[in-house]
Amino acid sequence: xxxxxxxxxxxxxxxxxxxxxxxxxxxxxxxxxxxxxxxxxxxxxxxxxxxxxxxxxxxxxxxxxxxxxxxxxxxxxxxxxxxxxxxxx
Numbered sequence: 001x002x003x004x005x006x007x008x009x010x011x012x013x014x015x016x017x018x019x020x021x022x023x024x025x026x027x028x029x030x031x032x033x034x035x036x037x038x039x040x041x042x043x044x045x046x047x048x049x050x051x052x053x054x055x056x057x058x059x060x061x062x063x064x065x066x067x068x069x070x071x072x073x074x075x076x077x078x079x080x081x082x083x084x085x086x087x088x089x
Contacts, residue, residue: 032081039085054086 008016043053059082066078 032084035081036085040087043086 046055047053062082063075063078066081067075070077
């Protein structure tokens with residue numbers, strides 16, 4: 001779409017930006033689903049090989065990475081992803 005700033009109304013631009021957010025959300029959902037499937041595979045492999053389902057040191061690495069990149073809310077997001085991947089403990 002090749003509209004210029006002079007012909008695009010604020011409402012049109014808001015609609016365009018919301019469509020971009022929707023596309024980002026779809027990608028995020030797809031990636032989270034992929035991440036959860038991978039986490040569950042890791043948990044199954046760890047359990048099958050006699051290990052624990054969780055690696056607390058690995059979880060701390062994940063939380064630190066999210067917090068460094070996104071701040072305190074990033075740590076909360078990371079924790080939510082970890083909880084989703086764990087399933088019931």
